[in-house]
Every structure is written in structure tokens, then in C-alpha cells.
Amino acid sequence: MAKYKLPKPGELSSSINYNPPAKDWMDIPVEFKPATYPAAAKEKDLLTVGFPNAHQWTPEDEDWNLPDGWEDTVIKGIEERLSKYRSFKLFMDVCVRCGACADKCHFYIGTGDPKNMPVVRAELLRSVYKRYFTKAGKVLGRLAGARDLDADVLKEWWYYFFQCTECRRCSVFCPYGIDTAELTIMGRELLNLLGLNINWIAGPVAACYSKGNHLGIEPHALKSNIELMIDDIEDITGIRVNPTFNRKGAEILFVTPSGDYMGEPGIYTCMGYLMLFHELGLDYTWSTYASEGGNFGFFTSNDMAKRLNSKIYAEAKRLGVKWILGGECGHMWRVLNQYMDTWNGPADFLEVPVSPITGTRFENAKSTKMVHITEFTADLIKHNKLKLDPSRNDHLRVTFHDSCNPARGMGLFDEPRYVIKSVCNNFFEMPENTIREKTFCCGSGSGLNATENMEERMRGGFPRANAVKYVHDKHGVNMLANICAVDRAAFPALMDYWVPGVGVTGTHELVANALVMKGEKERTTNLRGEDLPGKEGNE
């Protein structure tokens, strides 16, 4: 037996290398660690909507059961999209790697992983584009930054394209206006061609296609959910609100994300809408068919997004309304504001929205015919149409998170702030480079707000939480207001982890708590059943 010499302690410790390998990004394969990625799409959900290559697989499997000839499918997919979308072709060619976007992504800032730099995320796809679609890449290969498409590349795409929330913060800083979110969108479309989507997206898409909303709530359940809220509103205010459903001839159709129908704290925002509309005597209707404003189809393919979106105009037409009012949601508004008109318009059967209360004509919505609820409410407040008692929110010290899509997708910065400041006496802004068009994402957008990828969400949301922590420490902020259903679903966990003691609220929950309704009884609690300031101990 060979004599084995034990190493000395010094030799042992010097053999431990804390440093990660210093390799080129192309040579570092993806490692799937639990809780850092979402679960794979289920075959049944893809089949429901007719997506190609539905099959069973899991990300941690060595073999993803890819269909025969998958490489051709992807290359042809790229070719088709290059010819269809000029922006895609431009974004592939125009980047000069100036690095302006590099440190702007919340996932990069929260992980320090260079593959989360928007420029590198784009390069994951660009390297394949170069190899198959540019002369330099075909001839020079890796020297020109090109590489072959293989299963490892595909896994890398999947890991990093589902580690981008399409929030578009990086695009604000790109001197060429490259929208890396669009590259993620292309990447996800290509993966979708192979049946490689995620469960948290594919499930809601299938539910929305068959039931009208992401949560799969059927008409009777939607109605009874809202009736539960009506009971709670009556307990708190003494007033029974009386919304209508699928009512033909109503003036306005109201569409909101289904996250508002169940789950806390989304339902309180929904109660806020109900109370506001009742107080105004608004001639409006809910729809159990167009029961979803959000559009997870947008995270699968352009065609699916268009299909799921079409029900909004179709329902407006069927009911014969004049215009559409939309609730608090994030990506819903990017889709409505930037895509709906082109996909399913022109909505020439609708009228340019005019507030029946103030007479304000919403010129900004004259094409889509759909108004954001904070624009609508801000206009009401500006015209003194609401009786408000902001002191009911005096126990709150509020900050506002600009939800990425309304902020960067439609420039909605001031209306929500105006509304919040009108209904709350204590409002504090987060630092300038973390709000408005530079807002940091919640880390859970674009279908990433699953539960199994909690660590991924905590990393991605760290920059946002870090700014909330600052105002929490400095001003005692204890409430994070927003205008997005995903924010309302995802922020409670993010706050509990990074900034305990900060709650999460939709803007219209704050409005409804401050709203003094005609004939209401003396309120002692807010919509959550918590004592109002100065009313503690009342029953």
C-alpha cells in the first residue's frame, strides 16, 4: 500500500479557492439550482391552446426530450421573426457594446451574474444569430462572437430569458434605444416553439383561453367572489353597492386583472373600485367573459397575446358600451397601450372616452378607447367630485412604487401620485434613481411570480426593496402603494424578507378608505377590518 502523506493545514487551506472560474461567459454552463427557476410548463396547458411540441420535461433533467430537428425549428423561427419584426433585426445588428445598459438590470444588480447584464442576455441570442445569419459569424465563428446552437445554449436561453421580467429599465439607458425586453420576448417565443415554457405562464394562458381569466374563475364564481366583497363593504360602511354583470347598454365596461378577484391584498383594491363606482353612480358593468385585463399570452407569443386580448373589444362591442375603463395592472397596460389597437383595433364602434362625472375628454385614449383608472380618479379629484377624508389613512406612511409597465410603457407617473397624495397625508418618495422611468422592478413580473422560484424573486427584487428600506429607515414608511396586481401578489413576500414592517396596497384601496360615501355609517375600520386611527377599541 502506497504511503499517503497527509497535507499540512496550510496546504489544505491554500487549496480552497473561493473564486469562481474565470472563464468566458460562453464556456460557463448553466447550473439549475432549486428555487432559482420556475417550474416547466405542463403538457396539458400547451395542448389546450394548440402550442407546438407540448411534452413532459423538467429543467433539472439532463435530457429535455426535445423534438427531432429542434435546431431547424429554432433557426427557422429566428429567420421568420427577423423578416417580420424590423426591431428584432435592428437590435441584433446595432448594439455597439457601450455598456450603458450593463448595470441597470435588477437581476444583475441583485446577483452580480454578468449573464444578467442586458447586453449579455441579448448576446445569448445574438451569438446564435451571428453564427447562422451573418457572414462574419459563419466564417470566423467564435472570433466574431458566434456560436453553434446546441442543447446547452438552449438551456442557457431558458434560464436567462426566464430571469428577465421584461421591465425595460435597461432600454431607458440605451443610446440606440435597444429594448432588451423585446429580445427576451423573441427568446421566449423561440423556446415556446419547442414546448419549453413555464408553468406559471402556460397555466394562466390556458385558463384565460378557456375561462376568460388567468385564475380560471368561472362566471358564477366571479360573481359570488364579488358578492363576498359587497357583504364586507356593507359591514364596514353600511352601504350595499350594486354592481352589474354582462349588462348590455351600460356606458362603460370595466376590465381589471383577475388578481383583484381573490387573494390578499388584491381584493381590497377591488373593493375600492366597487365603492368608488357606486359613490359616483357610474353606469358601468363588469364582464365575466372579458374578466381579465392582464395577458400572460404576451409572455408566450405575439399571436397568443393577440388572441387573448381580442375578448376585450369583442365584449365591448357585444355589450354596446361607449368606452372601457381599466383597473390597476402592470403589463396589462403595456399591452393595451402599445399593442391592442394594432392587434384588434380599430375600435371604431366605441367613442372617445368622456368622464360622465366631469365631462373630461380623454384625448390620450382616443384611439384605444380605454382609460386607466388612476387617470379617471385623478380627474375626479381635480374637479372636486369626491369627498375625501385623508386622515383615515393617517396611520400609514406611504411610498409609491412605479409599476414598470405603466411607467415605462405609457408614461403614467403623476396621476397615481396625485391620487395618493389626495387621500394620504404622509407620502414619501423613494430616491430619484429608483422611481418614475428609472423604477426598479418587483422582480416577479412577466410571469415570474411563481412560488417555487422564491430565491430568484428575492434577488431580482432586492434593488427595489433596498430603496423601500431606505425610506422605511429614514421616514418610517410602512406602506408600499402600487398600481399592479403582480406587485400586490409579489411584494408582500419581498417586503417580509427585506423590509419587515412594510405592507402592500393598491392605490384604490387607499382611495376607498378615505372616500366619504353618501349615507355611510361612521366607519371604525378600514377595508382590511383594522381599526381606523382614533377609532381603536370601537366595535
Next chain:
Amino acid sequence: MDSKLKDLLEKKRSELVSKWIDAIISTYPKDPSGMLKNKKDRFENPIGHTITNVTQNLFQALLDEKSFTDCKQLLDDIIRVRAVQDFAPSKAVSFIFMLKNVVREELGKEIRQNQIYEEIFKFESQLDDLALFAFDIYSGCREQLNQLKTDELKRMTFTLLKKANLMSEIPAQEFEHKELKFNL
């Protein structure tokens, strides 16, 4: 702490802290942009800011021989970040042991000249204990991550369960007559 070692640590504070920061940053993926070290804005580089802030203050706390409880918030700040990043548990808290290497390398000559081995052993033992304390914080963070998943599911489904009469809350007013005693 022996005044000689303390003097040395204080004299070389900026070099020691700077090398400690470098060592911690080197546990992150190789990044040519150097963001974690170079970007000073605390909101645009929260990891870098946390590392810098924690190392500087923790170093001072060690010099002042503060109790571990006093260091808890500082340790929590950095461990909370590393607990959700791509680190094995051992690696997540390894940053404390890194200070040992930094001190040995930077002060090796002075330690030999001044014959303060015993003080160095004490200092290193203090770091060992701190690392154990840090591991408790790390475990707490990991347990909390699991709790967050449970809480999130409850928030998502509680209304449904109530609606389906599968779950009910006892209303507060049932306790209004709590002065009534049960005669058992």
C-alpha cells in the same frame, strides 16, 4: 484585545478592510465591469454597498470588542443577501473566515516581529465564534424563505377556502363575553 494588535489593526485598517472587500467580491462571478467594487451609488449597487458598509462597521466592532448581539444587524444585512444568491451555506458565511487570511497576509511580518501569536489566536477564535453566530442568522434567513412560500399560498387561497366553507375564522365578537366562565 492586546493594545499592540489593536494598534496594528487600526493602523492598517483601510488596507485590511479593502482586501477583505476584495476577497468577498471575488466570491461573485468574474465580472469585467467591476460594478460591485466600483459603483458607489447605494441604490444602483446595493450588494457592493452592503459589503462595504458591513465590512467597515464589523471591523470596527471587532476592534471595540462589541458583543455578537451588537453585530447582529450588520451580519444580517450581508447574510440576508448571500442567503438568496448562488452560494452553498458554507460559502455564504465564508466571508468571516476571509478576514483571517487577510490579517495573516497583511500583518504577517508584524505578528512575527512583535511575537503576538497568542493575541492573533484569540482574535481568530473570536472570528470562529462570530462565524457560528453568522450561521444561525443564515439558517434563519433560509427558514424564512420557506415560510414566505407558505404565507404566499395562504394569501392566494384563503378567500377561496372561506368561500368554499372549508375554512372559517372565529369572529372577534364571540369573545365579547369572555368574563363568562365555563362550569366544567
